Amino acid sequence: GKRAFIAGVADDHGYGWAISKALAAAGAEILVGTWVPALNIFESSLRRGKFDETRKLPDGSLMEITKVYPLDAVFDSPEDVPEDIKTNKRYLGSSNWTVKEVVESVKQDFGSIDILVHSLANGPEVTKPLLETSRYGYLAAISASSYSYVSLLKHFAPIMNPGGASLSLTYIASERIIPGYGGGMSSAKAALESDTRVLAFEAGRKHNIRVNTISAGPLRSRAAKAIGF
Numbered sequence: 001g002k003r004a005f006i007a008g009v010a011d012d013h014g015y016g017w018a019i020s021k022a023l024a025a026a027g028a029e030i031l032v033g034t035w036v037p038a039l040n041i042f043e044s045s046l047r048r049g050k051f052d053e054t055r056k057l058p059d060g061s062l063m064e065i066t067k068v069y070p071l072d073a074v075f076d077s078p079e080d081v082p083e084d085i086k087t088n089k090r091y092l093g094s095s096n097w098t099v100k101e102v103v104e105s106v107k108q109d110f111g112s113i114d115i116l117v118h119s120l121a122n123g124p125e126v127t128k129p130l131l132e133t134s135r136y137g138y139l140a141a142i143s144a145s146s147y148s149y150v151s152l153l154k155h156f157a158p159i160m161n162p163g164g165a166s167l168s169l170t171y172i173a174s175e176r177i178i179p180g181y182g183g184g185m186s187s188a189k190a191a192l193e194s195d196t197r198v199l200a201f202e203a204g205r206k207h208n209i210r211v212n213t214i215s216a217g218p219l220r221s222r223a224a225k226a227i228g229f
């Protein structure tokens with residue numbers, strides 16, 4: 001069977017959860033990367049059976065998540081983590097959550113993966129029109145929503161089996177004006193789409209893996225609710 005790592009699963013409402021279920025139903029082993037500040041509540045909800053209804057697969061069995069890795073995809077390695085995050089009480093309880101460390105842990109635990117899914121985005125100023133967006137907000141949106149994919153693929157590619165596949169989720173606001181999708185998130189999705197083409201070219205040749213992005217329709221996930229969609 002195939003082994004998949006899905007980055008960006010912290011509840012049962014988003015695309016990451018639905019994609020995990022589809023992959024599990026197709027026989028894949030499921031590993032997820034969960035944003036560090038959301039880790040405790042996600043793991044305790046899983047343990048307490050809060051997701052048992054939505055964990056049901058078409059054959060009646062429950063999706064098994066083999067391992068949940070804490071992840072913050074805006075940091076590539078421990079040297080990049082600023083003091084205020086290091087000492088933040090939501091981060092203190094977890095370790096090895098930078099991209100490089102997560103990939104090292106997955107390599108130690110399982111050796112390789114076949115499928116990488118990037119289902120994460122963040123834009124601290126998403127509710128502001130682009131015209132009102134600060135440089136900080138714009139760069140933070142790109143860091144969390146676009147470069148996070150470059151980084152995940154760059155680090156995972158060497159442990160992806162040839163013929164493997166990588167997928168991210170984009171949004172039509174990259175091509176057309178969607179008022180309310182601000183803070184540089186439209187820019188971040190445009191970058192993600194362009195990067196998908198370049199990464200497909202590069203990773204295809206170097207690692208024999210496919211790189212794709214799906215422009216998903218609107219879904220009332222936690223992230224979408226936060227911007228009133």
Ligand code: NAD
Pocket residue numbers: 007008009010011013014015016034035036038071072073074118119120121122144169170171172215216217218219220221222223224229
């Ligand atoms: P979601 O809230 O379920 O998923 C986003 C996840 O990203 C959350 O689990 C959050 O904890 C995680 N995250 C945020 N910052 C992170 C970081 N620095 N490191 C690691 N994880 C981090 O919402 P969703 O809408 O399912 O989003 C998944 C993907 O789908 C995103 O790329 C989003 O832009 C895209 N998308 C969503 C819609 C929609 O309408 N919901 C439409 C098109 C595309």
